[in-house]
Amino acid sequence: MREVAVIGCGMTRFGELWEKSFRDIFVEAALKAIDDAGVDHLDSLYVGTMTSGLFVGQEHVGALMADYLGVAPVPAVRVESACCSGGMALRLGFFDIASGNSDIVLIGGVEKMTDGADVTYALATAADQEYEVYQGVTFPGLYAMIARAHMHQYGTTRKQLAHVAVKNHHNGSLNPHAQFQNEITVEQVIGATMVAHPLTVLDSSPVSDGAACVVLASSDVAKKLKKPLIKIVSSSAATDALALHQREDITTLKAVKHAAESAYKMAGLKPTDIQLAEVHDCFTIAEICIVEELGFVKKGKGGEFTEKGETALEGSIPVNTSGGLKAKGHPVGATGVAQAVEIVEQLRGNAGKRQVKNATIGLTQNMGGSGASSVVHIFKKES
Amino acid sequence: MIGIVGYGSYLPRYRIKVEDIAHQWGKDPETIKRGLLLKEKTVPGIDEDTITISVEAARNALKRAGIDPREIGAVYVGSESHPYAVKPSGTVVAEALGIVPDVHIADYEFACKAGTEAMFVSYSLVKADLMKYAMGIGSDTSQGAPGDALEFSASAGGSAFIFGKENVVAEVLETYSYATDTPDFWRREGAFYPLHGGRFTGQPAYFKHIIGAGQAILEKSGFKPSEFAYAIFHMPNGKFPLTVGKKLGFKKEQLEPGWIVPLMGNTYSGSSPTGFSATLDVSKPGELILLVSFGSGAGSDAFIFKVTERINEVRDRAEKVKDMLENNRIYLDYGQYAKFRGKIIMAE
Amino acid sequence: MPSPRYWRETPQRYRLEAAKCKQCGKISFPPRLVCLGCGNKDFDTVKLSDKGKIVTFTTICVAPTQFTEEAPYSIAIVELSDGVRFTTQVVDCTPEDLEIGKPVKIVFRKIQEEDKTGIICYGYKAVLT
Structure with missing residues (x-):
């Protein structure tokens, strides 16, 4: 396999982008990434989007975006794996280059969620339609059941859950691309409008529009560019039962655990080698489970770990320096690519007020549904 | 049987x-x-x-x-x-x-x-x-x-x-049905709520049909009201079944177990059948039960049942x-x- | 919900029919074509128990369109006495009544409607016992 590097990145601001269309936000992010990379052509295009068909009535997204970006006839394909569509698109682009098929690939993630669709229903299509959604389950409901089980099994507290949101809002306040750039308190999280007991609206990532793009190239191409060389040293994905009730243990995100283990193996790294991580905090409980599955802390101790500040900007392993899905926003298909954008900016030293000092190894973890699919990438800066 | x-x-x-x-x-x-x-x-x-x-x-x-x-x-x-x-x-x-x-x-x-x-x-x-x-x-x-x-x-x-x-x-000993065309209560296709003829639902409808069916089945079977352990009459409210029972020669005690309307209300098609079910719940082998329904429009179905030993086996299931x-x-x-x-x- | 998709699942939704692997005995609900326990492809049809207990639960306050009239409503993952788990609403109770481990019974209820002129979809729900 050939070595793969990220040579360009760009994203729109995340939020309610009333003036901009689905295709426009993608093109905006893509142009930024291409400009940042300084390339004059692409060999192929991968676009992650979860459910544009339901959100804006648009499928056939690969061709649409190639057309509007003005790169047709470059081959383009839309990639879907629910909320980790973006991460999966990145993975496919990675292999396209690693295999020697392409030299320069654009990876995009995009979602337009505010155009009036029934968002709760659209997101719920990532769960088991016949045996979860049919009964009235929602995504907050599924994560609420994980939270309840985690609290019951490990003594995780309501307050510990809130700390995830408080931390991520703090990080978001330092990120100009974030949907929410305001600080919140534990009391505000707990006292906010209930969505699915025990999770409130402030435990939940928002409904967002946004797009993010990265340009990947083979190491040989990348070395010719005068930029810090950010290599993707691992790309790993895994799956689990689609329905939460079919999992062996409700609190274990096995797909995340498997993807992480093989990612560490592929890179020859250990969890302790990771200096920062962008993870899929669609709900506060998700971040607590994920830091456990990634091996940053023992199973069951994620809440305590977060409350102690270990995952804060100045903690032992800063998690979601961008503000995460919670504060930066969660335009579903864009999220996995936006995570990569944040890690690349951090490793390049461009993260401004939220910069993690001397960061050279970062990880992204993107997840679909209630954890039935997950993808993990590890990025390493070569000096 | x-x-x-x-x-x-x-x-x-x-x-x-x-x-x-x-x-x-x-x-x-x-x-x-x-x-x-x-x-x-x-x-x-x-x-x-x-x-x-x-x-x-x-x-x-x-x-x-x-x-x-x-x-x-x-x-x-x-x-x-x-x-x-x-x-x-x-x-x-x-x-x-x-x-x-x-x-x-x-x-x-x-x-x-x-x-x-x-x-x-x-x-x-x-x-x-x-x-x-x-x-x-x-x-x-x-x-x-x-x-x-x-x-x-x-x-x-x-x-x-x-x-x-x-x-x-419970063995069926006798049945009898009684019906005429009487527009006392109705709901047209597509209408959400039924309408009724007020007091017209009483004498010419409920009472005429239940008493007609009740008297006929008693005559046909040869049983006297006193031979029945229990009787159930359709329950549009609490009062009507008590009145009709009295008119047919039944005592309030005979109606009591099936007279569930004060707490249940009128479950329409489920009314007298559920009164009958409640009566079976307390009945003993050998007892006779009279059941007379009423449906607006109008008609009544009457049944005479005789409870068997089997009731003791199935009651608590x-x-x-x-x-x-x-x-x-x-x-x-x-x-x-x-x-x-x-x-x-x-x-x- | 389109009628064929609803109709196809009626043995599961109405009667809790599951597939029991002829080789390893693992019960799949809904039935699968490949056993998750051993990879075998031969099954017997079995009917699941109508009794179980709550594994975890939530009360949904923000509901999808078809369920807004019912909100807030409770949802649980229930483990039936034969070991099978599924997701179901727990009805006829308040959120405060629910606890992990509490016993439930499975009942037959209306689940959703296409709309006021569409088909009515039925299935299983749980009630506390």
């Missing part, structure tokens, strides 16, 4: 008190409680309808019968609140019970006597030797217009009866009506009730 081999009922847990309905419409609850002899009524949950009530009642009947559902040759659901205008309730019920596809299914409608109709035809098919078992169900989620007198009584519940020849719990009526009640206020019953106009 032909008769009932299994019986079962189901009543929703939700209730509304007469006081709450009276308060909503500025009426005096005490007058209504005295006049109609009603205290509260059952209300179907937001996810309950004639079909779900029928399934639960039928499951209880199957528990008591202890038979393989696939041996049931007919499933008949009598109701005036079938969820579909076109598409049978009975197919859902039979599918849920695992009776399909070797089964005859039909829905019945004859205002409040659709349940006993289903029972009558079930009994007849077994008697004609066309099938081993047949099940008749009377079940309703009755509608009463807001502010109408009917709103104090229209309630939800149902009962199911499996007829057969082996292990009979399913929940009894009295326990459903008195335990685990969840009270609604009028606003919640209006929402549950679809009486609030929602955005399209």
